[in-house]
Amino acid sequence: MTPLIVLVILAVLIVFWVVSLYNGLVGLRNRFKNAFAQIDVQLKRRYDLIPNLVETAKGYMKFERETLEAVIAARNAASSAVGRAAANPADGQAVAGAMAAEGALTGALGKMFALAEAYPDLKANQNMALLQEELTSTENKVAFSRQAYNDAVMTYNTARERFPAALFAGAFGFAPATLFEITAPVEREAVKVSFT
Amino acid sequence: MDFFATQERAQRHTARLMALFALAVGGVVACVYLAVRLLIYKTEDGPTGPFWNPKVFMPVATITIAVIALSTLYKIWSLRSGSEAIANLLGARRIAPNTTEPAERRLLNVVEEMALAAGLPVPSVVVLDNEPGINAFAAGWAPGDSILGVTRGCLDRLERDELQGVIGHELSHILNADARLNLHLIGWLHGLMVIAFIGYWILRSMGRSSGSSKKGGGAAIPLFGLALIVIGGIGVFFGRLIKSGISRQREFLADASSVQFTRNPLGLADALKKIGGAKDGSKIANPNAEQASHLYFSNGLKASWLSALSTHPPLEDRIRRLDPSFTGTFAATDPGPKLRPVIGVEIPENEERLAAGVVGLGGHTIAARVGTVQPTHVDYATQFIASLPAGLRERAREPATAPALLFALLLDRDPEVRIVQVRALEGAGPFLFDETQKAAAILASCPDAARLPLLDLALPALRQMSRPQWDAFRITTHALIVADSRISLFELVLQRALVRHLGPVFGGTRAKGAPTAQLSDRTTEVGLVLSALGHACGSDEPAAEAASFDAALCLLGGDAGSITFSSRDDCPPEVIDRALRSLAALVPQGKKRLLEAATACAVADRKVTVAEAELLRAIADSLDCPVPPFLPGQEV
Numbered sequence: 001m002t003p004l005i006v007l008v009i010l011a012v013l014i015v016f017w018v019v020s021l022y023n024g025l026v027g028l029r030n031r032f033k034n035a036f037a038q039i040d041v042q043l044k045r046r047y048d049l050i051p052n053l054v055e056t057a058k059g060y061m062k063f064e065r066e067t068l069e070a071v072i073a074a075r076n077a078a079s080s081a082v083g084r085a086a087a088n089p090a091d092g093q094a095v096a097g098a099m100a101a102e103g104a105l106t107g108a109l110g111k112m113f114a115l116a117e118a119y120p121d122l123k124a125n126q127n128m129a130l131l132q133e134e135l136t137s138t139e140n141k142v143a144f145s146r147q148a149y150n151d152a153v154m155t156y157n158t159a160r161e162r163f164p165a166a167l168f169a170g171a172f173g174f175a176p177a178t179l180f181e182i183t184a185p186v187e188r189e190a191v192k193v194s195f196t
Numbered sequence: 197m198d199f200f201a202t203q204e205r206a207q208r209h210t211a212r213l214m215a216l217f218a219l220a221v222g223g224v225v226a227c228v229y230l231a232v233r234l235l236i237y238k239t240e241d242g243p244t245g246p247f248w249n250p251k252v253f254m255p256v257a258t259i260t261i262a263v264i265a266l267s268t269l270y271k272i273w274s275l276r277s278g279s280e281a282i283a284n285l286l287g288a289r290r291i292a293p294n295t296t297e298p299a300e301r302r303l304l305n306v307v308e309e310m311a312l313a314a315g316l317p318v319p320s321v322v323v324l325d326n327e328p329g330i331n332a333f334a335a336g337w338a339p340g341d342s343i344l345g346v347t348r349g350c351l352d353r354l355e356r357d358e359l360q361g362v363i364g365h366e367l368s369h370i371l372n373a374d375a376r377l378n379l380h381l382i383g384w385l386h387g388l389m390v391i392a393f394i395g396y397w398i399l400r401s402m403g404r405s406s407g408s409s410k411k412g413g414g415a416a417i418p419l420f421g422l423a424l425i426v427i428g429g430i431g432v433f434f435g436r437l438i439k440s441g442i443s444r445q446r447e448f449l450a451d452a453s454s455v456q457f458t459r460n461p462l463g464l465a466d467a468l469k470k471i472g473g474a475k476d477g478s479k480i481a482n483p484n485a486e487q488a489s490h491l492y493f494s495n496g497l498k499a500s501w502l503s504a505l506s507t508h509p510p511l512e513d514r515i516r517r518l519d520p521s522f523t524g525t526f527a528a529t530d531p532g533p534k535l536r537p538v539i540g541v542e543i544p545e546n547e548e549r550l551a552a553g554v555v556g557l558g559g560h561t562i563a564a565r566v567g568t569v570q571p572t573h574v575d576y577a578t579q580f581i582a583s584l585p586a587g588l589r590e591r592a593r594e595p596a597t598a599p600a601l602l603f604a605l606l607l608d609r610d611p612e613v614r615i616v617q618v619r620a621l622e623g624a625g626p627f628l629f630d631e632t633q634k635a636a637a638i639l640a641s642c643p644d645a646a647r648l649p650l651l652d653l654a655l656p657a658l659r660q661m662s663r664p665q666w667d668a669f670r671i672t673t674h675a676l677i678v679a680d681s682r683i684s685l686f687e688l689v690l691q692r693a694l695v696r697h698l699g700p701v702f703g704g705t706r707a708k709g710a711p712t713a714q715l716s717d718r719t720t721e722v723g724l725v726l727s728a729l730g731h732a733c734g735s736d737e738p739a740a741e742a743a744s745f746d747a748a749l750c751l752l753g754g755d756a757g758s759i760t761f762s763s764r765d766d767c768p769p770e771v772i773d774r775a776l777r778s779l780a781a782l783v784p785q786g787k788k789r790l791l792e793a794a795t796a797c798a799v800a801d802r803k804v805t806v807a808e809a810e811l812l813r814a815i816a817d818s819l820d821c822p823v824p825p826f827l828p829g830q831e832v
Contacts, residue, residue: 027281145595
């Protein structure tokens, strides 16, 4: 009788162990999903600021239409990409797509600001200064929430890859999560400043 | 409503729960033995074997008890993180503290107002997105580490004052230690339900291997599985009986408390009427709803055929207690979402501000004020939040800048100390450094009474930090505190409150066991804290400080025998911090006497400044005793 009891209890313990590993992974996944929601909040603010920024700049940078339109296009692309990722942050591809779109937007904005240097009237504009200040502040907050998200992703990935969770993580549908890093486009086109 | 008495009553309920649980386990073991004896062993022993067979009983009893005990222990262990575990269990989504979505923002505003009115740290709020019914819950091991949840239906369908009634009801669960008892219930009853799950599993796996049938034993094992399901059903039945016995009376109490907070019984009554009239009512569709059925505001399951099994009193009874004119018929409500535009809350004229004035405080009053919320407190909290400089309000709700606000709160008034602190701040990075400077500039124009509420407001945003960010935050706050060994007691107690409320979120060790220390066992710590308080309230005159301390000692009576007044050098920050941590484990009566002694200390010089009042509030907060804010011009 005794070996049977021991076996049963052992089996029960193993089941609990697996269940607790599973629940642990669920908890960690929820944590990084929640952290991505915070990134979403900050990025939405960024996207809300940009149309106003472009409108102000349009009045002064009359001959840089292409650059300004590129900013709006990049902003729309990033907004929808991040929205898709926010709907399911556990989807690695969606997050990677959001990263790429954000990187493109940063590049487009950088180009616009580089061009704006040549327009002293624009630089003196109060509204422009205010918007730029808010944009910088938002970027700092994005950095903070990105750091929190990446920390949560690291914790989840580590737990997922540890033995013995690694044995069944894939079977239970725990995919590796993607870190969120802003990648600026590597090659930059030569900035074309028109002198007309 | 004596806060400390209700805490003790909740502890007694927990003891009663465990006794009932033990009885139920005994019943289940007997049933399992019967099943085994009749179904499995009759093939070996023959039906004429002795009915009571100790050789069979021992292993059966051992295995059954082991399974139940292990399940229960596992469940309690898995709930150790309290708020986060419940959110995961119910599939809830956390609401960002800096959200701009109108319905969510309105809910967070209501929660902030009511939490500040009660002197509670603002709890995190989660929403059950997929539930169209109207329901809410509150859970947590301590008032400072609790979680509030609402369904999507609540967000869409309730008006602001109905929402206030519901939130008041949930907050009173937190104040009455019901939230803690609820978590115990989930843990303990899980073991009873696990037998049924094992039965299902056996049936399913036997069904799959129907090809192989052992000689004669082929029918016994599936039957055994079926028997386990039936027995498991008995376990579930016992479980629900226990839950409902404990849960129903507290619901009436929570309703009454909510009315006390808001002075508006119709708000809560209207919410209950909406539940009665709606198609989905308060039903929760999530399959895990059974486990947490006692947590909810209203019945989350289908109405039980046996009223004794219901976790909530009947809806009509609850409404009639709030609104005697209720006729008993529900107006059918449109199940579609409709969010009417938010009508602004009336803010009373901002005449009296708690400037550096004097606050009246009766001798035993602070202990009596714990856990009591009046409508005037709610009005005050609403006005307070509205009159905060916008920069501070936003900083408190923004996860990136909330740490900076906290650093600014910890900056000392003394310019020499500040220089050292600024150097410590540089280690936090340029962004936080700049934000702290900005926040400090705005804070300079705020009254003393704003500091503790600002900390309470900032807690939801601080909970969004990651573990490494929290570690860095702790290092900086520690550096700020020890910048000068002559630290202000208030800043020290603020830091203690931070660690106490945020530690569990980030996996710090947190004893969730019931407080058991007696005052007579903790006399050293009591002496240290009262000495520090004496120094703080004595306005730097040694005679006054000693007098304050003696006044406090009088109130402690017999236990005061061995306590002596410690000098300032004997009360460095780390020592006081450790003392406060140890005192948090006092039994409720012990905390009550400590708080009464602390009050006596502050009133010894016949004058209680705002700073001293806030210090008392902060000390009470570090003991998990929420005290409502002091209103201007309160009587002595």
